Amino acid sequence: MAIPLHTAPARVRRQVRRLLRASAYEVYAFWRRRPVDPDVVLYESFGGNGMLCNPEAIFRGLRAAPDFGHLKHVWVLSDKSDNASVVREFASDAAVRFVSPGSQGYYRALATSGYLVNNATFPTEFSKRPQQVYLNTWHGTPLKRMGYDIGDPASRVANVIRNFLSADYLLAANRFMVEQMYEKAHLLRNIYRGEIIEEGYPRIDAQFTDVAGVNSVRDRLEAAGLPLTGRKIILYAPTWKGESFARPNDDAEELIRRVIELETLIDTSQYVVLLKTHQVVHQFAARRKEFRGRLVPNEIPTNSVLSATDILVTDYSSTFFDFLSTGRPIAFLTPDIDDYAGYRGLYMEPEEWPGPVVRTVAELAVELNVIARSGQRIEVAEGYAAMQEKYAAHEDGHATDRIIDIVFRGKRAGYRVGPVARDDRxxxxxxxxxxxxxxxxxxxxxxxxxxxxxxxxxxxxxxxxxxxxxxxxxxxxxxxxxxxxxxxxxxxxxxxxxxxxxxxxxxxxxxxxxxxxxxxxxxxxxxxxxxxxxxxxxxxxxxxxxxxxxxxxxxxxxxxxxxxxxxxxxxxxxxxxxxxxxxxxxxxxxxxxxxxxxxxxxxxxxxxxxxxxxxxxxxxxxxxxAKNLVNAPHILRAAKLDVRQAATDITTGVVPGWATDLTAASAPTTFVTAGRLSPEKNHARMIRAFAAVHSDHPETRLIIVGDGPLYEQLSRLITELGLSTAIVLTGHQHNPYAVMAASDCFVLSSDYEGQPMVLLEALILDLPVVTVAFGSAGDALPTGVGLTVPATDDGLADGMRAFLRGEVPTAPFDNAAYNQDAMEQFYVAIGTAQPRG
The missing domain is CATH 3.40.50.2000 (Glycogen Phosphorylase B;)
Known part of the structure; x- marks a missing residue:
């Protein structure tokens, strides 16, 4: 009897996942060696959540075009039962098939389809083949900050950047998407070599339907169990929350609470409140009975619902940019705007939004009742028109035709399609x-x-x-x-x-x-x-x-x-x-x-x-x-921090005793070194040399900053020499400069080095330097500065004694002149400049 994977030990689960990944990579590799079929189009929307968004509009446009009857279409659907209506719609259509994300069929289509259409990202293993044409449509004009504008680690947007740079075409609904989202937020300026199409959004074409089309949408909603009964629709369509699109927060409880509260505050004989969740959080709401009769099924495209919507209520969702083309009222419910704007940031202030912005459902109800009686407020209408012009000027119900012309027919004349901005850098x-x-x-x-x-x-x-x-x-x-x-x-x-x-x-x-x-x-x-x-x-x-x-x-x-x-x-x-x-x-x-x-x-x-x-x-x-550079301002700022604070253990809050001793008025003369505890640094020689010095000068101490594979070995040597109270192994220090600045002399004992930056850092901190001689030691220090001694125990000990006698020469270090020279060397070294003279 098979054991469910989720009940297996963690080690077994990891091994199974590893095998599954290996199998997927092998399947993908196999199909990448097969020819690309130029007559196959692969569509993926929100990672397989449904036949949705711009890919759906383009698919239906191609299906309706007589000159593309030869195309075969592959849709990625993670759950066919959640998309039963579209599966039934194309069940007998030999030109349309469905594959699950990560399946063998998926990797075959990803490797061999002539056209790839996605509104988000393909997985990290995806690599576009030269014979493939990749159209990334993205999924909306952003109100929330995107990409690098958020300030998160690069890993958060790594797969998005990969997909954008692989795409032959990126789709933009407006100039704002071109300049802010693609060129700036995702830093595509100069390096993206595909083209951006600025011709509106295909998904918005669904909003330009006639009365019969609106009635068809209403019929579909009622068939899904939503009791419209002739009432106007207020659509509540909030965005997803959380710090990861792949792992959104489950906020279903608060969403349904808001809907129920709103129903008690408006005229429900005239209006019905429907909830359209973002695709990535639909799963949380779909399994709760409180949402029955209120939740729009995920498989009904948002823009189709918008065509039948009378008033839109949203928060930070790009849905409101789509809805602008209808000219109908919008209201914004933003109870968490302080926290949300603080984390993600917004591209425009709430005062600029094309509708009332409120924090509570009660305030929302007041605004909706005003709209129901009198329409949009006059002061809102002017801003609404300006937003339409800026963000929805290309929306006329024919964006799909234009995209198909450009991508599939190769027609470019008269269309807004071209490269990203470039400069001469x-x-x-x-x-x-x-x-x-x-x-x-x-x-x-x-x-x-x-x-x-x-x-x-x-x-x-x-x-x-x-x-x-x-x-x-x-x-x-x-x-x-x-x-x-x-x-x-x-x-x-x-x-x-x-x-x-x-x-x-x-x-x-x-x-x-x-x-x-x-x-x-x-x-x-x-x-x-x-x-x-x-x-x-x-x-x-x-x-x-x-x-x-x-x-x-x-x-x-x-x-x-x-x-x-x-x-x-x-x-x-x-x-x-x-x-x-x-x-x-x-x-x-x-x-x-x-x-x-x-x-x-x-x-x-x-x-x-x-x-x-x-x-x-x-x-x-x-x-x-080419010499390495130094960052003197950073070093000097860090050196000014209190060494006890700098050395405090961040997990326990404990200040090590040596840090307190280092700042004491009666602190002994302190030699310091910093570097990885590995063989080439030869800390053992330094320890033995210091032992000889300390026997004659017990008022001395040695601090070794750093961590590495020899930590235990060096600890034993210190104990064997009876120097546990005189030598400190600090381990890794987030701010070594505070420790160095509180010391008296810097010592280096390496067998070999490239260019030991730590010596230059010591000079910036005005520390006298004693170093053993190694192969590149002649370039390590400015002429006449510091003391270079033989690479022996006795030689290093003599150097430390020379410091105690005041015989180690020092001089101010001109870091600006040094860096200027280093940068000139860098430009010459990589081939972008000629050497002087």
Whole structure:
């Protein structure tokens, strides 16, 4: 007897879901190898919630057009029982079939249909094939802020952006949608290479029906159990609530309470109140008996209902923009406007809305009774007319015909169809890695602040993550920068991926350029992530990941650069707990170097080291240098915070004792270092050196800021040396600068480094610096500043003693001049400028 999946252990459920996803990907990969059928149209509306919205209007328009009788139509329906009437309507029609989301039939249609029509998004695995034509109609003019305008993490809109960039056509009901929603809110300006059609909304054509059409809608409503009995219709059509379209709030209880209260306050002999929920929340209302006789079935299109509606009541729904074309009254019930506007934000103030805006049902009833007696208030009528002109000027009942002309007949003359706005800036795409709190992330953030955004259109890409530390760093990205979060996984069969993984295991990634199957796999992944976007410059700033290093080589027509933040050959050999954890992955990345135009180290000395150590992978002229940048204002602001507050544990609220001691008037002389606790940083040498210093100078202390794989090992060493009260391992600190600023001298003990940004940060904080000598140490500090000592226990101990004697030279650090020089190096390194002289 089969056990229901929801009762199985979590581990089993995860495994089953993993297998189901793998099966779906395999089916999709199979059909992507089959020809595209130009005579098949796939329609999806609200993820399969029904035959609804603009896709439904276009479908019916094509069905009625004599020249498109040869087309076959596939509709995505998640529940046929919820859409029984349309299923019955086309049950005997061989040209129309239905598929369930995620089914084999769905993936076959997604892979092989010549035309794709969606009013929201296809799933993350979707990647448009070159032979397909994709029309994304979206589902309304937004009153609520959209896309990046909300201020949420990029992951929230990642799949929307993917779909938009993949579409050949985006549909706009008005100029506001073009400029505000597409170009600004979703940052499509400059990079979207499809076209936007601004010819009105096909779904609104249903509102331009005649008396017979209105009566037909009323008959359909009554057949669904809604007792109109000759009364006029007040339609209450609120939007969905919550922070995720995929997981909306269940607000059915308050919706029905409002409807029932309103019924007691109006003349129900003249008016009937119907509720039309948003498609994504209909399920919550449909299963409750209180909604019977009040709830409009989901399968009856909203715009058909609007054609028979006498007064519309809504909140923040785009439905009111549709209803403008009727010229009939609108009222707005917004009890939660303070909270809602605070989270999502609104594109226009309530004072601009084309109808009375109220907070309670009682106030709403007053306004509706006024409208019933006298019509729309005079002061509202003028604003209503202005809104009609701005948002509904193209609505004339024939938008569907125009869309079919453009998309399916290829007719363009006389129609409003064209590209998004573009300027003369050159475009840069930068992979910034995992955005975890580390030196690479800090360097990337500094770079993104310093790039001249008046000359360059900049985008960054990073993996999807929900980790708070990562989201904090993503939130620090300059707002002028477009953010892509990579969601979903690569398409392709399991055999194709097995071949790829075997090659990766061997440390050879070159198959992507000489094996047609592997090359297509990566080209498809580029399209899946970025659609038809093109960039002048593609940069792998992280430089450590096989996936990203390969993917950037598939940026069409771009000049490509990869960053070398360290002695990369030494990094490949780095041993952690007896294992060279990065050897295979970095060897694979090295095999890609020949495909890059520029291999950018973060200092001239490091460029020479990498050129020598990696000469078998690329010619010497490809190895160039560009210093990392610093963000002095941020560092100085953070350093001014109270170190006790900065070090407080956010989960327990506990202030560590060392933070309190650090601010005490009698605090001992404090050496400090900051960095990941990994082998190349050689903190063990620093600990042993400090032990020698501390034995002679017991009034000293060492603070080590950071976390990493060697934490326990270093803790044991500190205990063995009897230094538990003199050396502090702070773990990760959200604000290391406050700790550094409260210390006396910065110490570095690394075996090798690229360009240790922490040294520059110490100089910004006016800290004396003692560092051991390593390969690129000559570029690490300005001439005559700090003290470089031999990379031995005794050498580092002597450096600390030199500080105690006041013998470590210091000087003011000109961060502005440094950054200007670093940016000039960056532009030269990626190939957008020539070196001076």
């Amino acid at each position: 050159r475009s840069i795409l930068i992979n910034v890695g995992g955005m975890t709190p580390n030196g690479i992330t800090s360097s990337a953030l500094n770079l993104l602040n310093a790039i001249d955004h008046s000359k360059f259109d900049v985008s960054v890409v990073f993996p999807y993550s929900r980790r708070p530390r990562v989201l904090e760093k993503q939130a620090e990205i300059n707002p002028a920068v477009r953010q892509f979060a990579r969601v979903g996984g690569m398409s392709g069969s399991k055999i194709t991926h097995a071949v790829r993984r075997v090659a990766w295991f061997r440390g050879d990634l070159s198959a992507h350029e000489h094996d047609p199957v592997q090359e297509r796999l990566w080209d498809d992944e580029w399209t899946r992530c970025f659609g038809s976007s093109r960039f002048d410059f593609a940069i792998d700033f992280s430089g450590y990941g096989q996936l990203w290093a390969t993917l950037m080589l598939h940026a069409p027509g771009a000049e490509r650069s990869i960053w070398l933040h360290n002695d990369m050959a030494a990094d490949a050999q780095r041993n952690v707990h007896g294992k060279r954890r990065q050897f295979r992955s970095l060897t694979g990345v090295f095999s890609l170097y020949r495909g890059y135009d520029h291999l950018v180290s973060v200092s001239p000395a490091l460029a020479a080291i990498n050129a020598h150590a990696l000469d078998e992978y690329a010619s010497v002229e490809k190895f160039v240098a």
